[in-house]
Amino acid sequence: MGDNILPSALRIWEHCEALARCSEQEQRAASDLVLGWMRDAGMTAKLDEIGNCVGRYEGDRPGSPCLVLGSHLDTVRDAGKYDGMLGVVAAIECVHALNKQGKRLPFAIEVLGFADEEGVRFGCTLLGSRAVAGTFDPTLLEKIDHEDVSMRQALTDFGLDPAQISCAAHKRDDVLAYAELHIEQGPVLEAEGLSVGVVTAINGANRFLIEIDGMAGHAGTVPMNLRQDALAAAAECVLAIERRCASVPDLVGTVGELETLPGATNVIPGKVLFTLDIRSPRDAERLAAVADVEQAMQAICTRRKVALKINPTHEGKTAACAPWLMEQIGQAIAAQRLPVRELSSGAGHDGMALVDLTDIGMLFVRCKGGISHNPAEAITLEDVDTSARVFLRFIENFRPLNARS
Ligand code: HGY
Ligand code: MN
Ligand code: MN
Numbered sequence: 001m002g003d004n005i006l007p008s009a010l011r012i013w014e015h016c017e018a019l020a021r022c023s024e025q026e027q028r029a030a031s032d033l034v035l036g037w038m039r040d041a042g043m044t045a046k047l048d049e050i051g052n053c054v055g056r057y058e059g060d061r062p063g064s065p066c067l068v069l070g071s072h073l074d075t076v077r078d079a080g081k082y083d084g085m086l087g088v089v090a091a092i093e094c095v096h097a098l099n100k101q102g103k104r105l106p107f108a109i110e111v112l113g114f115a116d117e118e119g120v121r122f123g124c125t126l127l128g129s130r131a132v133a134g135t136f137d138p139t140l141l142e143k144i145d146h147e148d149v150s151m152r153q154a155l156t157d158f159g160l161d162p163a164q165i166s167c168a169a170h171k172r173d174d175v176l177a178y179a180e181l182h183i184e185q186g187p188v189l190e191a192e193g194l195s196v197g198v199v200t201a202i203n204g205a206n207r208f209l210i211e212i213d214g215m216a217g218h219a220g221t222v223p224m225n226l227r228q229d230a231l232a233a234a235a236e237c238v239l240a241i242e243r244r245c246a247s248v249p250d251l252v253g254t255v256g257e258l259e260t261l262p263g264a265t266n267v268i269p270g271k272v273l274f275t276l277d278i279r280s281p282r283d284a285e286r287l288a289a290v291a292d293v294e295q296a297m298q299a300i301c302t303r304r305k306v307a308l309k310i311n312p313t314h315e316g317k318t319a320a321c322a323p324w325l326m327e328q329i330g331q332a333i334a335a336q337r338l339p340v341r342e343l344s345s346g347a348g349h350d351g352m353a354l355v356d357l358t359d360i361g362m363l364f365v366r367c368k369g370g371i372s373h374n375p376a377e378a379i380t381l382e383d384v385d386t387s388a389r390v391f392l393r394f395i396e397n398f399r400p401l402n403a404r405s
Helices: 009-020 027-040 085-100 127-133 138-142 151-157 162-168 230-245 283-303 323-335 381-396
Strands: 044-047 053-057 066-072 108-114 175-183 196-202 204-213 252-254 258-261 271-280 307-316 342-345 360-365
Touching: 009 027, 009 085, 009 381, 027 044, 027 053, 027 085, 027 108, 053 085, 066 085, 066 127, 066 381, 085 108, 085 175, 085 381, 108 127, 127 162, 138 151, 138 162, 151 162, 175 323, 175 381, 196 323, 196 381, 204 230, 204 283, 230 252, 230 258, 230 271, 230 283, 271 283, 283 307, 323 360, 323 381, 342 360, 360 381
Parallel strands: 066 108, 066 175, 175 360, 196 342
Antiparallel strands: 044 053, 053 108, 196 360, 204 271, 204 307, 252 271, 258 271
């Protein structure tokens, strides 16, 4: 590595703490923090048309194609401090170290802090990264949140112009690759005593909003055999999903949200809404499971004389990481005299969208107990230091595919 200005693990740690103090309502405050850190690192920085934070560090020739780094700045409800944020602040810190050395590489670097990867508010994910990849679906602008606010209105309220979202798209020729540092959110690295790993692929996923319409009724008067109980039907569906998805290794199925209406002790539930998330490393297996689950739910609802509506809200095929990027990330790990462990990602990431624009690579960082999407999410300062050094080495030694002879 150059005259050794290393990324500061402590600054990365503190920046994650600062973002963690921003609540759900403070996206502007979080964006302002990130844009400020980008500028401190020697980057130009702005919010793009969908609300991504975009920092740019020119190469040795202005306007060169760029290596895109980054991750997402949004989280799930009641989340941890590192899912997404770590990747953004670590990338900024790597540029900070380059800038401190006055170092310019033969390519530009863009650091992106993506808006809305998780899809918590509107149920559809990868919004910021899809806008960058040029694949954002404008019909999603009509999606509404739990307060009946449309995505279009929410973007306008945030000071953005939804009609300009297509301007956030990057041109394929302007991007050399995308690389993301992210916590593993699983137990493999910790179980093997490893601090970092190279991602091989991001598992594909289908998400749905399921509606079951039965008949609300008096809890005291309707005999059991005459009920059209939407919640009892949903409960049977949930167990059918669990049974089918437990039948195949690496296949997972989750019902994360469930709402019962009208929601009163003495009323038989007339309507139930629940979410469904099915994933697998193998697309054919995921799609077979989706078909089987749909068939099973339909049979349950027909038998119980309730109506079933299956609303797809997201589909992402398995996104393979590019072998040439895996090799360069692996070389950066090996240069730190660490074992190179390759593993797939059960969690979804922005690379599932960026893969439509450019080749993708990911560096995983160990997290305690593999816990994530939970305030107990935890990493060590030592692993922050190790992963940031690996990431900086990857960046400094990055060779675009066409430059490799
Ligand atoms: O759902 C996921 O896997 C990611 O955290 N968005
Ligand atoms: Mn997440
Ligand atoms: Mn994430």
